[in-house]
Amino acid sequence: MAAGAIDHGAASGKGRLSALLCLLLAVFCLFAFVPGIAALPPTDRDESRFIQSSKQMVESGDFVDIRLQDEPRYKKPAGIYWLQSAAVLASGRGADAPVWVYRIVSVAGATLSVLALAWLGARMFGNSAGLIAGFGLAGLLMLAFEARIAKTDATLLAAVLFAQGALAHLYLCHKEGRTSGVAAWVFWIAQGAGILIKGPIAPAISALTVAAVVILDKDRAWLKTLRAGPGVLIALLVAAPWLGLITWKSGAAFWQEAIGRDFLGKIGSGQESHGAPPGYYFLLFSLTFWPFAVPAVNGGLNALNRFRTDPRLLFCLAWYLPYWIVVEVMPTKLPHYMLPAYPALLLLMAWALTDGSATPATLRRWQLWLYRATVFGAVLVTLLLAAVAVAAVPYVVGTISWWGILAALLILVTGWLASGIRPALPPLQRTVLAAAGAAVSMGLLAGLVAPALKPIWLSPEIATQFKAVKPCPDSRLISAGYHEPSLVFLAGTRTMLTDGATAAAELGKDACAVALIADDQLEAFDGALAEGISSIEELGRVEGVNYSKGHERILTFFGKAR
Incomplete structure (x- = not known):
C-alpha cells in the first residue's frame, strides 16, 4: 500500500x-x-x-x-x-x-x-x-x-x-x-x-x-x-x-x-496526594x-x-x-x-x-530522537520489571522464588520480542508471542509472586487470626490505628475503625468484641484501660508492612479475659 x-x-x-x-x-x-x-x-x-x-x-x-x-x-x-x-x-x-x-x-x-x-x-x-x-x-x-x-x-x-x-x-x-x-x-x-x-x-x-x-x-x-x-x-x-x-x-x-x-476537584487540584x-x-x-x-x-x-x-x-x-x-x-x-x-x-x-x-x-x-528515547525507556523498564520479579520475594520474605525467576526470564524475552528491533518474525506472530509472554509473566506475578509477599498482606492475616480468636460467632473487630478498607471487607461490615481510647471503651461494653491495636495506639489503649477496664488479655499478634502507607506495623489482638 x-x-x-x-x-x-x-x-x-x-x-x-x-x-x-x-x-x-x-x-x-x-x-x-x-x-x-x-x-x-x-x-x-x-x-x-x-x-x-x-x-x-x-x-x-x-x-x-x-x-x-x-x-x-x-x-x-x-x-x-x-x-x-x-x-x-x-x-x-x-x-x-x-x-x-x-x-x-x-x-x-x-x-x-x-x-x-x-x-x-x-x-x-x-x-x-x-x-x-x-x-x-x-x-x-x-x-x-x-x-x-x-x-x-x-x-x-x-x-x-x-x-x-x-x-x-x-x-x-x-x-x-x-x-x-x-x-x-x-x-x-x-x-x-x-x-x-x-x-x-x-x-x-x-x-x-x-x-x-x-x-x-x-x-x-x-x-x-x-x-x-x-x-x-x-x-x-x-x-x-x-x-x-x-x-x-x-x-x-x-x-x-x-x-x-x-x-x-481532580481538575482543580491534586487530590489525595496524587498530584x-x-x-x-x-x-x-x-x-x-x-x-x-x-x-x-x-x-x-x-x-x-x-x-x-x-x-x-x-x-x-x-x-x-x-x-x-x-x-x-x-x-x-x-x-x-x-x-x-x-x-x-x-x-x-x-x-x-x-x-x-x-x-x-x-x-x-x-x-x-523521541523514538530512540522510547527504546531506551523500554529497555530500562524491561530490566526493572525483571529485577522486581526476581528480587521481590527475597527482599520481603527472605526466600528465593523460582516463579519470580521464571517470570523475569519471560519479561526479558517479551520485551525483546515486542520491541521489533530485530524483527525475525512477521508482525502478527511477533505481537501474539509478545502478548502471550506478557500474559504468562503477569499471571505468574499476580498469581504466585505477589501473594507470596505475606508481610505486606496484613488484612488477610488479621482476618484469619480474628476468626480463630473471636469468642462469639458474631464478634465484632475493633481496629485502632489500622484503617484499611480491605480489613472491613475481610473481617465484616461491622468492623469498627477507630483509635486506641475508643477501642478500649468499646471493648469494655461488648464482651464478644475483639480489639486490634496498632503499636502507635497502644499507649492510648492502655490509658483508657487504666481508667477502669482491667479484665483484658492478649489474644495474638500480627506483624508486617502496611504498603498503603509504607509503615511497618505490629498489631495486637485483645479481648475480655475468659
Missing part, C-alpha cells in the same frame, strides 16, 4: 474478523486476565472500597444508595456496583463471596475491550491489524493490572471502546460516502453506560475526539450522522433513572460529591504501555506525518492527543487515567506494523 493511501477494502468494512478468531481472542483474554484473581488478596484502597460498597448493596438489598459502612460513597455512579453485585448474586455465595467474584466484572470488561478494539482495527486497517491491536491490548501491562482489580477502569474501557468504535465507523462511513447502520445508536447507548460507570469520562473523551476531528478535517457534515437529538435521549434513558433516584434519595449530596469534589506536574504520563509511558511502547511510538510518529491524507490516522490522533494533553494538564494524576486513550495508539501500532512504509527510517530528526 502506498504511503498515505487508504486501504478501501479494509475501510469499507471488508476487514471483518470471523467468529472463530473472536473466540480465539476471548479465550486468550481469559488466559491473560484470570490467573491471579483468586490468589491476589483485596488491594487497598480503591478496590476494597468498591467491593465493600458492592457487598453492602447485597447485604442491605438497597441498590440505589451507595455506602461504605455508614458513610455515603458518591464519588462514582452505581454502574460498577450493580455489575459487581450481580456477579455476587449469580455466584450463589451472597455477601460471603470471595474477592475473585467481584473481579470477574473487570475480566469481562477487559475481554470486551479487546474484542471491540480487534473489530475496530479490522474495520479500519484490515484483519491482521485488527488482531495485532487486539492481542496488543490483551498483553498491555496497564490492562493486565486493571483486569485483575475490581474497580471501574476495565469496564469503563469497554464502554469507551464501543463509543469510539461507533464514532470512528460513523466518521469513516461519511468519508467513504456510505451509510453507517446502527452505529449512532451504539454510540449513544455506550455513552449512557459510560456515564453509569464513571460519570462524564466517556462523553468527555468522545467530545474531545469530535472537536479534534472537526478542527483537523474541517468537515462538519459527518456530525449529522450522530443523530444527536434522539441520541442524547437514548443516553439519558440509560443513565437518568438511577441519577433521578439517587438525587431523590440524597438530595444534592451525590452531585456535590461526584461532580463538585471528585471530578472538578504531579505535566509530563507525568510522558515519563511513565514505557512502563504503562509495556511491552509495546516502541512499536506504538513508531506508529504514532509516522501517523503524525501522514494523517492529512488518511482519515483513519486522523481519527486515531484525534482520539489520543487531546485527551493526553488534558490529563497531562490536570493536577491529579494516576497511571490508569491514560488507559482509555491507549487503544488509539495500539491502532496506529497495528497500522504501522502492517504498512511496510511506516518505519523508523521515515521519521523526522526530532521524531527519531
